[in-house]
Amino acid sequence: MAIIPNIIFAVVLIAGIGFFARNVRKLARNIRLGKSTDRSDNRSQRFKNMARIALGQQKMVVRPVAGIMHIIVYLGFLIINIEVLEIIIDGLLGTHRIFSFLGGFYTVLIGGFEILAILVLVAVTVFWIRRNIIRLQRFWNPEMKGWPRNDGNLILYFEMVLMVLFLVMNATDAPFQQMQAGNVISRFIAPWFDGLPASTVHVVERSAWWLHIVGILVFLNYLYYSKHLHILLAFPNTYFASLNPKGQFNNLEAVTNEVKLMMDPNADPFAAPPEGEDDAPPEKFGASDVTDLNWVQLLNAYTCTECGRCTSECPANQTGKKLSPRKIMMDTRDRLEEVGKNIDNNGTFAEDNKSLLDNYITREELWACTSCNACVEACPVSIDPLSIILDMRRYLVMEQSAAPAELNNMMTNIENNGAPWPYNQMDRLNWKNEG
Structure with a gap:
């Protein structure tokens, strides 16, 4: 009968x-719903970024209090x-x-674990106070109502209980x-149970042992x-993050070639594209739904920590x-989850007459963005909300001709006059004076 607990443990x-x-x-299936994109270049730099940002937490300590507390919790989780x-x-x-046969090393190891457990409890308590007592504004934005706010607190409670257990x-x-093997903290807790029978203390120990491991599996x-x-x-997300300068936007090859033809009087419009290049236009310009985004953008959505640093910057x-970069990522993830559940229920995606654009993210949000990259710079795990905003803008402009009036006027002028201003090409001095 002594083997029954081991069998139960194995089943759990x-x-x-x-x-x-x-x-x-x-999760992998949902991320693969995104369009293909090649992020296999410069592996050494990608590994450096992953080690520096995901493992080394470099961008977390930009805000020292939260950064140091997060490193403590992070180390506690790992170690x-x-x-x-x-x-x-x-x-x-x-x-x-x-592992007690390891002797002195085991003593140091368990002692370190116990000290870390106390530090994690302190850090998690500070995080709870910042969220619920001090009420930092970025944790109380409109998109943080309901489940997102409860989720943040629930995780803190989880970590507290696991450390106490x-x-x-x-x-x-x-x-x-x-x-006397590393009980540097627990030796001070042990006297609390001195008045109890040995059998009761053993039950408490077994209960804490089971709840601890089951709690970890639930977590x-x-x-x-x-x-x-x-x-x-965070590790794959920082590895696959774009290595391009943050101010460099991606251009569609087909559109670039079209512009070159317009601007080069010697270009042959019927010439075949150079070998290795494809000037065929894409099936769809930009993105109106999650399946129009690339798989790295969908990975970004699942990686979002909802910390709000992007929105606060x-x-x-x-x-x-109305724009909140955090909401952009949360909405993308929520829509992707909805698409995934649709596929689970129907075997393949069944049209639901919904899309990321309008049903989740409004046009007002998209056009409020200044393209400054502050959100990208602020993210501690290299998430890029701007790329999603720009792809959705591209859809509005190139598929629906739904840009704001000011932008439409500018593009019409460029098309007709070769410049953003409403002057004939012969009136170059007017352009100069306007500029």
Whole structure:
């Protein structure tokens, strides 16, 4: 009968990992709905960016208080969960503290875990106070109502409970306390249970042990439904981020070739394109729905941490415009999830008469953007809201001719006069004076 707990543990472990794998496949499927784009260039620079931004948290410490607190939680997540490996082995084999044979190294390791657990508790408490007591404005923007706000708090509660369970598990583990092996924090918690029978303390320890590992599995599977998916996706997102200068916009090859023909009197309009180039126009200019975006933009949407740094830096948002770069990413993710569920229910996408444009993101938001790249610069995990805004603008202009009147006037002048101003080409001095 002693093997029954090990069997139960194996079933719980397989179920937790299996459900997580199912969600990962769904996530990958949804991201692959995006258009193809090549991000295989300059691998060394991409790995450097990933190490510097995702692993090294370089952009987080631009705001020191939040940055340092986040690094503590981040290290706690990475390092303390090394201890999960011991729990898994103990759970499957029925052993107890199997890594204790490492001696002094084990003492240092567990001691470090316990100190980190306390630091994580402090950091998470600070984060909760900033969100709910101080009420920093970026956590209370309109797009943060309802689930997004609750999700942020729920994650903090999750982390608090997991750290407390870890410390209680160690404090009530009598053999571990007798070993004096790294119990630098739990030794002060252990006396709280001195008045209880040994059997009761053992039940508390086993309960904390089970709740801790089950809580980690629940947390792992919760990630897919939470903004904290960035814990996993920050690494590929920073790797595949654009390496182009932030002020460099992408041009459609077909449009570029068309302009060259218009401006070069010696160009042959019937000449075949150079080898390796394709001047055929795309099926659709720009993007009106998530499937018109490329897969890196969809990866961006799932990676968004909802921290609001992009929106707090956005000059349009600061001046009262409706644009919030964070909302752009949240809306893109929500629409992508809706498309994914549609495919799950129907086997293939069934037209739902909805789109990212208008149903999720308004035209007013798109045209409020100044294209300044402040949101891209501010993002701690290299997300690019501007690329989505520009692709949707491109659709409005090139597919629907729905640009603002001022922009339409300018483009009409360029088409007719070769300049943004309403003067005949013969009147170049007027252009000079206008400029």
